[in-house]
Amino acid sequence: MNTSRTATRTTPPYAPAGALVTTAMAAEEAAVAPDTIRKWVQLGHIAPAGRSGRSHLFHLADVFAAERATRRPHELRA
Known part of the structure; x- marks a missing residue:
């Protein structure tokens, strides 16, 4: 079983901003x-x-915005 993230990626990393994903x-x-x-x-x-x-279906940009908005303060530190 290949657990590499790049090998199992279902959308390309260069997907357009308006791309819709499941x-x-x-x-x-x-x-x-x-x-x-959900x-x-x-x-x-x-x-x-x-x-x-x-x-x-979701816009990738919306998914990333929701992910950033739901992070806890300690997760924002670099």
Whole structure:
């Protein structure tokens, strides 16, 4: 089993700012669990940009903004 992050990446690192990704892809990009993305939706930190079948789609820029907004103060330190 290959656990390399680059080998399992489902979206390219150069995806356009308007790219839409599924909940699973959004979670991978933000390095959180898919349940976290769903919780951010419930809490109003992020809104789906659309749907594909039963899956919500998100703008990558919105995912990263929600991830930054939900960090705890000690996680912001470099």
